[in-house]
Amino acid sequence: MSIFRSAVFTAAAAGLLAGILLAALQTYATVPLILKAETFENADGGGHHHGAPEAASTDASASVPVAAASAGEEEEAWGPEDGFERFAYTTGANIISGFAFALLLVAASELAGGIRNWRQGTLWGFAGFAVFTLAPGLGLPPELPAMPAADLLARQVWWIGTVAATAAGLALIAFRGTIPLSVLGVALIVLPHIIGAPQPESHESPVPADLHHQFVVAVTVTNLIFWVALGGIVGLVRQRFFGQPDTLGASIA
Amino acid sequence: MEMNTATKTLGATASGSRAAQLGLVALLGVFVIGFLGFSHMDVVHNAGHDYRHSMAFPCH
Numbered sequence: 001m002s003i004f005r006s007a008v009f010t011a012a013a014a015g016l017l018a019g020i021l022l023a024a025l026q027t028y029a030t031v032p033l034i035l036k037a038e039t040f041e042n043a044d045g046g047g048h049h050h051g052a053p054e055a056a057s058t059d060a061s062a063s064v065p066v067a068a069a070s071a072g073e074e075e076e077a078w079g080p081e082d083g084f085e086r087f088a089y090t091t092g093a094n095i096i097s098g099f100a101f102a103l104l105l106v107a108a109s110e111l112a113g114g115i116r117n118w119r120q121g122t123l124w125g126f127a128g129f130a131v132f133t134l135a136p137g138l139g140l141p142p143e144l145p146a147m148p149a150a151d152l153l154a155r156q157v158w159w160i161g162t163v164a165a166t167a168a169g170l171a172l173i174a175f176r177g178t179i180p181l182s183v184l185g186v187a188l189i190v191l192p193h194i195i196g197a198p199q200p201e202s203h204e205s206p207v208p209a210d211l212h213h214q215f216v217v218a219v220t221v222t223n224l225i226f227w228v229a230l231g232g233i234v235g236l237v238r239q240r241f242f243g244q245p246d247t248l249g250a251s252i253a
Numbered sequence: 254m255e256m257n258t259a260t261k262t263l264g265a266t267a268s269g270s271r272a273a274q275l276g277l278v279a280l281l282g283v284f285v286i287g288f289l290g291f292s293h294m295d296v297v298h299n300a301g302h303d304y305r306h307s308m309a310f311p312c313h
Contacts, residue, residue, distance in 0.1 A: 004274040011278070030307040077295030079302070086303065093304035097289050103282030107275045133309065142309035155311035156291055219309050 006241040007110060011102035013237045018230035019098025023091040025225060029218040031090065033211060037144035040206040101128065102230055108167075109234070112175060114242060121235020122228050127170055129227035133220060135166040135189065139197025142219035144212055147205045150198035162192035 080086040105128050115121045136159045143149055165188045172185030205212070289301055290310040298305070298312070305312045 002274065003271050004277060007275060007278040008281075011282075026303070026307045031303050034303050034306050077299055079296075079299030089300045090303040090307075093289055093301040096285060097304065097308070100282045100285035100289065103278050103285070107279035107282065110275050110278075111272065137309050140309070140311060142306065143312060144306065145313070149311070149313060152293075152311055152313065159311050160291075219307055222307065223309075 003110070003242075007103070007106045010234060010238050010241045011106045012099055013241075014106075014230055014233040015099030015102030016095060017098075017233050018102065018226055019095035020091075021229055022098060022222060022226040023094040025222040026090065026094065027087065029222050030215065031087075033215045033218060034145060037146055037207050037211060037215070040208075041146035098226070098230065101132070101227075102234065104128075105230060105234055106238070108171075110242075115231070115235040115238055118232040118235035121231040121233070123231065124234070125228040125231025127174075128231065129224050131163055131167045131170065133223040133227070135192070136162045137216075137220060139193060141212075141216050144207050144215050146207050147212065148200035148202060150200050154198040158192065158195075158197045162197075165189065165192050 080089045105124055109115045109121075109124050115124060139162065140155055140159060149155065169185040169188035172188065173182045176182070176185075288297065290305060290308060292298070302312075
């Protein structure tokens with residue numbers, strides 16, 4: 001079997017399982033908080049629509065004008081109906097994304113010689129968590145609907161740059177083994193945070209701070225479980241598709 | 254010495270193809286994540302809305 005096929009099959013098996021796990025975790029831990037936050041969302045608050053118009057909150061602390069009627073006024077792009085359809089799209093996205101993150105984890109770990117067992121796999125999972133959740137989340141904490149944010153494109157650029165720099169930094173520390181390169185690795189990891197993530201002009205938000213805090217914790221913990229599970233499962237299944245870890249690749253590490 | 258060089262060349266070709274294939278695998282992953290998490294198309298945003306928020310991708 002070619003390396004490409006082996007990698008894709010390994011990623012499909014691990015990504016499917018970890019993606020289903022993540023979708024289940026999100027259903028209980030993060031989606032309810034998103035739905036709650038949407039009740040604070042001003043109906044005319046820029047480019048964010050789906051299904052039913054948001055009902056205004058009864059929470060006295062929300063100083064949002066009660067104007068939920070604008071939804072039908074302008075033409076909206078398609079979005080899934082609230083309820084099962086919305087859940088199904090979220091689950092589908094999670095499974096596909098589990099596969100995609102698994103492709104990255106498998107590609108990186110195979111370049112380093114291949115994961116030997118599930119325990120080593122969990123270490124790769126922690127690395128994935130650090131790269132894709134922890135590092136970008138420091139500058140751009142998980143946001144709820146209705147929260148203010150800086151320009152979308154600028155945030156996306158910072159997010160991608162941070163992920164790339166953190167991954168490169170970790171690789172330098174883990175696989176180059178010299179002190180100067182490790183120092184460079186740390187510098188790469190720190191650099192995006194010195195540059196700083198794009199921030200909104202004001203952080204004033206109709207979403208209560210404790211709801212946001214709960215969401216940050218929920219997103220971080222669910223992603224941690226996803227990544228550790230993903231790495232562990234890759235470690236469990238890879239030998240079925242790749243055979244024994246090869247010594248050629250191992251010499252890179 | 255010469256044998257050593259030959260072995261190295263062989264090894265380099267094999268690992269070159271291996272690295273190229275793994276690079277392709279990574280590229281596929283980046284492409285899919287880019288589409289799911291970063292596409293500006295409204296339809297993709299709406300379909301994956303709760304997913305994007307839950308993954309802490311920049312949204313809206």
